[in-house]
Amino acid sequence: xxxxxxxxxxxxxxxxxxxxxxxxxxxxxxxxxxxxxxxxxxxxxxxxxxxxxxxxxxxxxxxxxxxxxxxxxxxxxxxxxxxxxxxxxxxxxxxxxxxxxxxxxxxxxxxxxxxxxxxxxxxxxxxxxxxxxxxxx
Numbered sequence: 001x002x003x004x005x006x007x008x009x010x011x012x013x014x015x016x017x018x019x020x021x022x023x024x025x026x027x028x029x030x031x032x033x034x035x036x037x038x039x040x041x042x043x044x045x046x047x048x049x050x051x052x053x054x055x056x057x058x059x060x061x062x063x064x065x066x067x068x069x070x071x072x073x074x075x076x077x078x079x080x081x082x083x084x085x086x087x088x089x090x091x092x093x094x095x096x097x098x099x100x101x102x103x104x105x106x107x108x109x110x111x112x113x114x115x116x117x118x119x120x121x122x123x124x125x126x127x128x129x130x131x132x133x134x135x136x137x
Contacts, residue, residue: 021046027089029122031082031115038117051089054125062132074108075100077124082113086121103131110136 021030024047032038043049077098079086085097100106109128111120119137128135 021048023047027051028087029083029089029119030087031113031119032117033115035116043119048089052119052122054122054129056126056129058129058134059132062129062134072107073105074110075106076110076112078112082111082115082118083121086123089122091123100127103128103133106131106133108134108136 019030021042022045027048029052030043030048032043037043079098085092085094106128109124111118111124117137120135125135
């Protein structure tokens with residue numbers, strides 16, 4: 001142990017307890033961080049996967065009429081690495097956590113999280129689809 005180093009975590013804010021996606025807990029959204037996780041497809045076997053499926057389909061006008069528009073606007077969400085207040089699949093107490101006011105101007109929405117594979121929380125997919133906006137994963 002070096003000088004000035006402690007065996008304790010620096011703070012409870014930065015210390016993340018071990019996470020086992022196979023065990024039941026409060027459903028959350030989370031990324032795939034390694035090639036091994038991607039290859040093993042453990043995300044799809046996790047307790048959380050069924051809760052992370054969008055329930056709002058993309059309207060047919062957004063699928064078939066998309067090519068007719070000449071202007072295309074892609075908006076990329078990059079909020080401090082992602083999976084903060086929006087990771088809670090069943091919601092949280094922060095009503096104003098993330099707000100996008102002008103969905104009608106967007107054609108494509110990207111949820112970005114600084115991880116190998118970013119899987120958007122269903123709240124973003126459902127909201128995008130309800131406004132006729134495609135989302136990329």
